[in-house]
Amino acid sequence: MTRFAMVIDTRTCIGCGDCVVACKTENKVPEGLNRDWIVEATNGTYPHLTTEFRSERCNHCSNATCVTLCPTGASHHWKDTNIVLVDPDMCTGCKACIAACPYDARLVMHPDGYIDKCTFCHHRVEEGLDPACVSSCPTRCMHFGSLDDPGSEVSRLLRTRKYKVLVPETGNEPNVYYLI
Amino acid sequence: MQEELLVTVRSNALIDPGLHIWTWEVAMYLFLGGLTAGVMIFAALMTVLRKDDEAPFATTQLAVIAPVVLSLGMTTLFLDLEHKLFVFRFYTSFQVLSPMSWGAWILLVIYPVSILQILSTLRAGYPQVASLADGFVIGRRIMDWCEAHRREIAMTAIPFAAALGIYTGILLSAFSARPFWSSGVLGPLFLVSGLSTAAALVALAARQHSERLLFTRIDLVLILVELALVALFIINLSTGSAQHIEALKSVTGGPFTLIFWVLFVGIGLVIPLLLELLEIRGLDRRIAVIAPVLVLLGGYVLRQVMLDIGQESTWTSYPTQYNAELLNRLHD
Numbered sequence: 180m181t182r183f184a185m186v187i188d189t190r191t192c193i194g195c196g197d198c199v200v201a202c203k204t205e206n207k208v209p210e211g212l213n214r215d216w217i218v219e220a221t222n223g224t225y226p227h228l229t230t231e232f233r234s235e236r237c238n239h240c241s242n243a244t245c246v247t248l249c250p251t252g253a254s255h256h257w258k259d260t261n262i263v264l265v266d267p268d269m270c271t272g273c274k275a276c277i278a279a280c281p282y283d284a285r286l287v288m289h290p291d292g293y294i295d296k297c298t299f300c301h302h303r304v305e306e307g308l309d310p311a312c313v314s315s316c317p318t319r320c321m322h323f324g325s326l327d328d329p330g331s332e333v334s335r336l337l338r339t340r341k342y343k344v345l346v347p348e349t350g351n352e353p354n355v356y357y358l359i
Numbered sequence: 360m361q362e363e364l365l366v367t368v369r370s371n372a373l374i375d376p377g378l379h380i381w382t383w384e385v386a387m388y389l390f391l392g393g394l395t396a397g398v399m400i401f402a403a404l405m406t407v408l409r410k411d412d413e414a415p416f417a418t419t420q421l422a423v424i425a426p427v428v429l430s431l432g433m434t435t436l437f438l439d440l441e442h443k444l445f446v447f448r449f450y451t452s453f454q455v456l457s458p459m460s461w462g463a464w465i466l467l468v469i470y471p472v473s474i475l476q477i478l479s480t481l482r483a484g485y486p487q488v489a490s491l492a493d494g495f496v497i498g499r500r501i502m503d504w505c506e507a508h509r510r511e512i513a514m515t516a517i518p519f520a521a522a523l524g525i526y527t528g529i530l531l532s533a534f535s536a537r538p539f540w541s542s543g544v545l546g547p548l549f550l551v552s553g554l555s556t557a558a559a560l561v562a563l564a565a566r567q568h569s570e571r572l573l574f575t576r577i578d579l580v581l582i583l584v585e586l587a588l589v590a591l592f593i594i595n596l597s598t599g600s601a602q603h604i605e606a607l608k609s610v611t612g613g614p615f616t617l618i619f620w621v622l623f624v625g626i627g628l629v630i631p632l633l634l635e636l637l638e639i640r641g642l643d644r645r646i647a648v649i650a651p652v653l654v655l656l657g658g659y660v661l662r663q664v665m666l667d668i669g670q671e672s673t674w675t676s677y678p679t680q681y682n683a684e685l686l687n688r689l690h691d
Contacts, residue, residue, distance in 0.1 A: 250459035272441025
C-alpha cells in the first residue's frame, strides 16, 4: 500500500482557516458542511498558557474502520493507497462509516444523501499536485507527500521533528501527522 | 487548564454537536429483527421437541408472525437510509468484515426459510388459509413437501434465526469508534432479549393456559439471563480503558441514568420478572398480562437506549463556538 501522509506544523499554523475555505472552494462542499476544520487547543494556567492550532480532517487511516465496516464496499482505499474514498454509486447512506470513524470526519452529502469526506484531493494528487488545503496555506505549515519515498518532504520532517497523531489508541493508524 | 475547541465552522448535519445519525427507525429494526429471530427459534424448537400438545400456538401458528414483523423492521430500516435508491447495493457485494453486510445476506436467507416454516404447519395452524392453497396443485404439493420435512425445516431455521438475533448486537459492538458499544456481550444480550420478547408474545397470544404458563416460565429464565448479561456488560465497560469508563458514565449519573435503570432494567426486566413469578403462583391473568407487555416494551427500550448512548460515546469531541443560525443571516 502506498502511504500518503499530511504533515502539519502546529508551530507555524496560525489557525487562519484558509485551508478550510480552499477545501470548500476546490471541492464545492455544500453550504453548512465541512470536510476540514480547525481546532484551537489551549493548555496550562494563566499566564503560562500554550496554544496549538490543528487543521483537522479525515486521517486516511491505513487500518480504516470506516472501510472495514462499510456493508457495500462503497468506502474503499483508492488504488492501493491509504486514501479513503466513498463511491456515491455504491453508497446506500446507511451511515455505518460515520459511526465507525473515531474522528467524526464524515458527513452526509445533503441533499444527495450519499456519504462524503475529505479525499486528500486525490484528483489533484493524480496530477502530481498537493491537496488544495496544503497548496493554499499562507504560512506553509502543511506538507503532503509519500511516506514510501525516504526523500520526500513529509518523510524528512517526520525523521527530524517531534510529532504526534490524533488518538493512535484507536488502532486505526492515522496518516495526518502534527509536528509539535 | 486543558481546552480544545473548534475555531472554524463545523456543523455537519447529524454529526455536530454530537453524533445522532440513527434514531427510532434503526432501534425499531433492531427490536423487530430480534423478535423475528425469537419467534422463528421458538416455533422451530417446539417442533423439534415435539411439543404439539403442550404448545399448539407456538408449533403451528407462531411462525406466521416472523415475516410480517421482519418486513415491518426492514421498512423502518429502509426509512433510515439516506441514499435510498441505492439500497440494492447491499446485494452487489459481500463484505466479510462488515456485520451489516452479513446481516443483509442473512435477511435474504431468512425469508424463504420462514415461508417454508409457515407452510410446514399451515394446515394445522390456519386450516382456512391452507384450504385456499390446497385448491391448487402446486400449493398442495409444496405444503405436502414442507409437512413431510417439517423437522428438517425447523432444524434449518434455528441457526439462521440465531444468526439474525445475534448479528444485531455484533453489528454495534464492531464499532470500535463508539466506546459504549465495545463489548462482546452485546451479541448474546440482543439474542436473549429477542428470545425473551418472542416468549412474551406467546404468553400474550396463546389461548391455552398451560402454554401461556410454559412460556412465562421460559421468559422468566430468559429475563434472569438478560439481567446477568447486563451486569457483565457493565463490568466489561467499567474495567475497560479510559474512554470505556467515560462512556459508562452516561448511565451512572449521566443523562441516560434514569432511562437505562428505571425504564429498561426496572420496568423492562425486574417488574415483569416479579409479575411472572407471581403468575406462576396463580396471579390473576388480568394483572399478569402486564408482564409480557412490559417485556416487549423493555426489548424496544434496550435497543433505543443502546443506540442513543453508543452514538454519543466518542474518542474525540470538541465544543464549538459556532452558531448554525448565523448561516441563515446570509440569506436575509
